[in-house]
Amino acid sequence: MSLTLDEARTRAAAVSEVSYDLDLDLTDPARGDFGLVVRIGFTCSAATTFLELTAATDVVVTLDGRTVDPAYDGRRLHLAGLGGTHEVVVDARVPLVTDGDGMHTFTDPADGATYVSAYLGMDVAQKVFACFDQNDLKAPVSLAVTADPSWTVVANGRVTSHDPAAGRWTFATTKPIPVAMWVVCAGPWHSRRWEHAGLPFAWHARASLAAELDRDFDELRRTTQACFDHYAELFAEPMPFDSYEQAFVPGQNWGALETPGCVTYRDEYLPRGVLPERMRASRATTIAHEMAHMWFGDLVTMTWWEDTWLQESFADYMGYRVAEAAAGYPHLLVGFETTRKVAAYRADARRSTHPVAPAAEDVPDVDAAATNFDMISYAKGNASLRQLVTWLGDETFLDGVNGYLSRHAFGNTTLADFVAALDAASDRDAVAWADAWLRTSGFDTIRVERDADATPVLRRLGSRPHRLRVASYDGAGGALTPLDTVVVDLADEPVRLEGWAGRVVLPNVGSETYAQVDLDEASMAAFADGLGRLEDPLARAVVWGQWFDGVRTRRIDPLAYLDVVTRHLPGETHPMIVTSVVSRTLASVLPERVPAEAVRPAVDDLAATFAAGLGAATTDELRLTFVEALASTSRDVDLLTGWLDADGVEHGDGRLAWYAALRWRVVARLAAIGGADAAFVEAERRRDGTVDGELGAARALAARPTREAKEAAWAAATEPGVANRRFGAVTAGLWDVEQVDLLAPFVDRYLDEAPGLAERGQAFAQAVGHAFPAVALSTAQLDAVEARAGDVRSSILRRAWEDALDDRR
Template structure:
């Protein structure tokens, strides 16, 4: 049962001073046991409330069988001070929603991670599972003797096979975390104040070579970010240590568990990381560390303010990765690999204000479905604009907010109060314009004679840079302007091509006047600033997605300009977006020509032997070329990167040659190799292979990462005709699986939507079937999270159909 906002408010008014002691036994392979004592105060003695606990097979309350239904343990006739003891046996899961068990195919070792998050802690421990009922947690864990156990608190000691951890400060239940397994660890003592704090990186035993390879850079990023945060935030670091662990089975890219951050283990790649992957790793490390203050120290009251946690951490992640960790291309990466997801989310019917009203998020399932790229990418961009608008007052307001609400809960109103206390600007008016509205503005340039005129279509204030260029697209001037209701004549830039928002400072679409657009199409590759080139490439792709630029014209720009691109992030992120457009919008009849042009660009860049571009170009070429013999020869070369090897094997499989899958799977027995092999087998273009893959996909036995791997291979580039029988079955079979699954799997099913070059009639048939399913009500209704994802797919499909 999804917790209702009304229930959460009632319980928050009733319960105080929660303290939790938990013992977990992870030694059994079938299930795990939990024994918990929860102490708390009650503001209204005699009242009733409940604890959450989902999936218990033998729940006992104070030693007696507990009345237990719909994941809740009733608590009756409370006193002023209460102590409740609960013991239970709970199931392991493989979908990342709860105590997730993974067996590493490389060595057969088992790993168990208690992934929590939005109303998932109740699948691991009994708790008051809402963010504004914080608790201290004193944890002990019994585990197999060769395991290492990690948790939120500082390790206090080990008694045989039982690990004991110091009590945590008050944290929300969704931040509770334990992780057990034969981790390989690399640790150090990080200078802090007058002493040091224990820091470490941890990974699966089979990932030891990769951890040792990357450890010095991981440590450097961690240390520089930590020293930066502790110098700019007034509040001290709130926890006693800082561990980071590459976990198998995590549904998020990472999760900000206090003192012990979890990262998806795919981040620790076997192959050579691309420039975007390296940049993203630095940004994610900085993002999760920002949460130690913004999210963990100060937490939202209800989920409508989860945007503030995530937007702030996302903004700080990119900014601090640049200013502290030395990843100077952070905002270039954000412009092409992050912000586009926000623009796309903001165009759908499901768009919502960045700061949603609490009353609209009536329960946790609705809140989870609302947790999207408006929360992350758009919020990030808007906070960056706010920082430019406020200057130093922004950080002053953030520090006041953190100090005022340390170890407590706060709302958007509290945050705005703190900002307003530090500036004379109308922060609340700015928030109404940016945070309480939906959609985004368009910045438009026109000409009055030779004078560029800048205006906005929309209602939000923008502080931006307008850059001016000569005929060869070399920047010759720039001006900072505040865009409001009135058009701005740029007299000093007369006669020049102009690009507003050249530093990508705001969140708005761009539409250029004829002179400026002509200059861009002729000289895009000659623009000196990688950030401005990134902005312009996104504008080009946005035009294609909006059917204002056809795919042939887009391919021409790729051929003229992307083949000359030598900035690794601009090349890689643009190539990724181009392939996304081709996959979603191309007709089968034009696919071969488009893929050929894209793969030729990748081959030209790869043949240039630029080390900075090699990994991205190789992956793009291996994923798109139709040259079977070239792929086979490539696979035989020595020292081919493992990620590229799998791309080659998967492409060969999709072209009808699956002979290389089993040898490669035997060669690479890692988790990544297991997933890659699933993708390759699902890509084989025969009815028999597709039927087998479909049964596996919809059978309910796959973990979330395995499901995504199979789905990514199933919908092959050139396989529209072959997969036609399964396109509409995706709706019926996916709905059946969604009803048997949890939140995270519902989202994964939705993201497995059949995006591939389909005939328009097939797209319309799919649209009709999807719309019919979403129109159902009552017992036939699509589950909340899956429905949100499918509604988004429906909107995107409508845009493709024009």
Template sequence: MPVLTREEAQSRARLLDVHHYTVDLDLTRGDALFGSTTTIRFTARHAGATFLELKPATLHHATLDGHPLDPATLQDNRLPLTLTPGEHELRVETDMRYSHTGEGMHRFTDPADGLAYVYTQMFMDDVQRVFAAFDQPDLKARYDATVTAPPEWTVLGNTVATRVGPPAEGRWQLATSQPLSTYFVAFAAGPWHSVRTEHAGIPFALHCRRSLAPHLDADADEILDITRRCFDRFHEIFDEPYPFDSYDQAFVPEFNAGAMENPGLVTFRDEYVFRSAVTATERQTRGVVIAHEMAHMWFGDLVTLQWWDDIWLNESFAEFMGYHVLAGATAFTGCWTEFGTDRKPWGYDADQRPSTHPVAPAPGDVLDTASALQNFDGISYAKGASALRQLVAWLGEKDFLAGINDHFTRHRFGNATLADFVDSLARHTDRDIHAWADIWLRTSGVDTLTAVTGEAEGYWHLTVDQAGNRPHRIAVGAYDRDPADPARLVLRDRFELDVPQGDTVKVLPGHRPDLVLLNDGDLTYTKIRLDPASWTTTLTALSAVPDPLSRAVLWNAARDMVRDGELAPTAFLEAARTHLPQETDSAIAEGVLPFARTHIADRYLHPADRPQALATLTDLCHDLLDRTRTRSGDSTHGLRLTAVRTLVDSATTPGTLRAWLDAGTVPDGPALDPDLRWRILARLAVLGATTPADIDAELARDPSATGQEGAARCRAALPDPAAKETAWRTLYDGDQLSNYLFTATARGFWQPEHHDLCRPYRDRWFTDAPALATRRGPALAAAAAGPGFPHPYVDQDTLTLGETCLRDATPTPALRRHLADQLADLRRALTVRSAHTAAGA
């Protein structure tokens, strides 16, 4: 279907003033189709031609001001309209298709109990899959909605939903909404399990499918406590009160994103209803997502971007405020460490690929919705949030919040641009915020700050060399070995430095510290390089750095050096082997171990070196388990669980895994819950140490949706030609898999251990994946080019195949972007391997 261009959106916005939608949905027509009737009241400012978007199974009727329109004129999901000046009413009656890809109106049947659920995901241009609309963010309108559903269902929406009429009719009425952009309209319906309460006079509720009810009930107090605390903190820092009439949080199945900020009805992927053991960091991450989506009620929902070039106005702010508010309002005071070890690397990686872009692309750079969709990445989220954290450090929180509140007041229930926001900030500071925005938000790439130190005559000095040109307000930590315990480091001094505006040479009394750490506290977005003496200290004493956030900065520096070919992957592994067993913060272990296991062992090292890398990781994790055996607390539990997961994924023989599975526990814990059992069975499948009958038995034990995904992954992971062919046909020859089952199957399929067995499928990917993306759309394109990409083949042939595909196969925009990023990562892996080989030689 054609995508909406910026020019088309601007033209339509000049023509139309949209006032009101009345949407009526009928969810009782079976499991394939639902009824959708839409009435739109709007004004044409002058005579002109435009179009309405809709993607129906059948267009039954369309009338403009009571006059019928010809359904045959609907082409490429656009219904043309010729308008006279003045008021108009457009009515459209359709049947729509349910989706199984998380787009539009997604329908899911829970294999645990056979109950069905539906929910909408309208972002970015999928409202036309649910009801007819003028689908662009700057045509806001109020909404009234009615929904007919099976009588045992509950209906949720952006506003308070009330059952009307006899219960057997299943009729629901939603209160009139505030002005909303089309992509924020939301519905969810099904036999939900709900936990309801009230806070500050507003109804709050949590919802999940019934099979997850015990798990939601177990965590409801924690989720609601975080929700209340964040809600109250936002009211402390924002002048504008919460702008909607209710706050529902629905945990929905097979959701493509982490969550979606629909006003009054936030939808989350229901993996956040934990059915198995999780780490404290994973609970913290759920808290961050809760805070992030609540921030969107102001950043995005109250004040919305005008066009998709300003998605950072939504996502960067919600990302920053999510961490900022969670750290200040809840017990998760250390969440910035997780941001440093997990989110920032996402931004750094994206910013060093050819597909990089500014946080805020220049006007005109985002020409249509297809190109805009590609910008929802680590730059718009992690880099943008990092830039805002740096802005607060540079500007001061008081002036930052004053500018934000001014922005809300000036654009309440309207749309805004980067220029509008910068203007609001500029009214509350003497600093040149326009110049800051130009250099930080309009340019791409990562700066590098390098420390150069020396000492003479009782003084030590620091020079900061900068590759790049952004201004940075950083803290510098000076650490010494503790004379009483040389294995410990103590902070001698921490001072702030402006680079490059301030003095980039700092002279201080005393001897040179053992460790000089730039960006201590992680307040800016940059790669750092240590002076040689500090790097030597890091290799021997990283775990002795007292602050977890400082340790996170050092681990990121080591990670960057590996990726840039400056540090041998084996050296990173040795540092992990030395220091992770002493680690006390699970967020660091959860950042370092997956990088070592996936990127280093599977991609950056030559296959001949992989067994030794897996052995090193196995020894590391056993040591971590030994050292945490007598400890207690949430962090210790998280460290043990992270170690067990890595041990499972690194096993090269089945004996230990089989013993754990038979015993139902790891010695001294943790016990094997369903997720750990599936993880072990998947690794046994890779090793050829399980059978289809074992997989079927485990599925009988856990017939949940997650169990179905675990079984799909295990079957695809079997080292059997027939199993691989069946999995491939399921992935690419049929269109029945949901997005989650596709992802699970793809994750099982590609394994380094099956390099020769799967090589023919490596070649087939470059013809079959483009065809799939064309048939099934962006969500499945992302899955095919993410976990579905043939990662084990780190070689020039794979790179050549990918470049040929980009050049000749005309992949869809979504697949093109994801494939280009995969090839960029492949080139980097080849470069790292080459540098490592040269160093070894």
């Protein structure tokens, strides 16, 4: 049973002054559970309340020193006889998990080492310890852990004592934090530590990734310090916590989790082999994003889940801003414009769209809140904040932010609190801006029209005020020579761009606002003919974004779009644009817009396009993007096996090294086209010897184009207790846009069995939703999805199915 808004409000009104003292026994993970003793101090003005604790056994509860027998239903411990100040002690055994939702256990196939780490989040703290599992009952947490003496243990606070012989660790009591943001990570970590600005810092990784952490440590340290120092300049409030640990961990469901003082990242951010620059940039953005959460989310925390944006939109915005300004990664908005912002428009056009900041009553329980961790709360919120900064001015924005953080330090807030801080810092109407931008769903359209003398006129279709830059170009002879750029305020009245008659125009050229751009025919034709002559990569990214959106809205025929890709992608020089175009085309356009019978020739045309791009590329970074694209589309067995034999790519200027996941992408493609049998895949798995190999082999085996392979893959994906990463790998290999006839029976199997799989929990339900068939579906199949979606108990899976339907229809 998911916590409801009404229950949370009632409990928050009655319960206060909460504290936790945790003692964990992690010494025997092989038995499948761990020992928990938690002392909870609190004051309660009501006679009854409840704690959450999921699936615990051997539960013993004392209340104020007396053993009691509370009603326990496997999710809640109901307490009675309350009134005043109390202490509850819960002694129990709690299950370990393999799905990344709770105390996750992982055994590394590279060396047999075991790791046990708590990955929390909404409704997950209760899977680790008994607690009041809601954001607005923040509390200090004390922690002691007993573990294998050879292990290292890290958590939210500094280590205050360590007995190596006993494997006993104690940690400083935290500042008041939401229990969803508590963390502990235990195992034989390889650690690199240092001090900066008077605080201890560290990076940790699995022992088998020691070489990779050492390889990247100087960069990781430099990025961490640069972001930390930049936030110190931006924010008046100092770093709220006593240390800053960061760990690359196995099995994390999120890209990273902003747990105070100890951030966890999925360890795919530390790959074996060459790390492309764009991946470094993405990692730096994530580092900056999670560090922003120390203030937005950890220092000041949303009261209820309708204000997810108060944390995620800010961190998303600050992540891009600070990684570029402080960590030194330029053009990050190029990637944002062609990936996350495009995904936000896509999300905003579905039936599940919601305001960036919905009303609390529109998020009635935590399960409903889980569906709002989407590209509206992240990317649309990011873009909206970028527009807010453009509209207010940066200095005023930061004044408002600092007033907000200082006024509510270690407390909980709502949208009204943030708007009040902006109002105090500005003479502009922040309330009206928030109502227009954050309280409404959907997006505006900025349309370019031409008057009688071909002067461009901007017209807004929608309700929001926009401040944006508009660029003009001389399109004579297809040159697209830059002319002028102006800042425009666009609201109810159209804006005529005087003196620009006949020019090619591009609104929102600096990605200042969030609005679909509908270009006039002349401008669209000019970009379709001469995109490569636009020198500014962000301008090119904006144009690609319009083409993506045109295919989504069916304003552009998918085959016409593929023709644009064929003509322009081989000459593209920005790796982020290449990666985005390839990803959008393969993951969305082919399965959702291209008829099934046209998919195979489209893949062949794309492979030829990517090969041309590889031949034209002049840098290894660019070459690697085209190799990645070819690794997903080529039908040339000799080419692909040659790459494997060379463990890289030979080209005219030398040899291009790669990374382990790319090698496995090649193996999976070979398997999909019949060029690698089970023995071949097994030999590769043994050669690899790591978890990358285990997962890569699972994906490749599932990709083989036979009924037997698909049956085995489905059995592996639906095995009881299958680990989250293995499920994702198998289902990624199962679906192939070129195997639509072979996969038809498995579409039905998915629809039959997915609802039961989703009952395992929020995170696994999201994984099941992500595993929606990535092939062209017939009208009858789409009708079957529609008919069954309403009966799905998991709101997360139901939302995923409805989103998939909207994307395709």
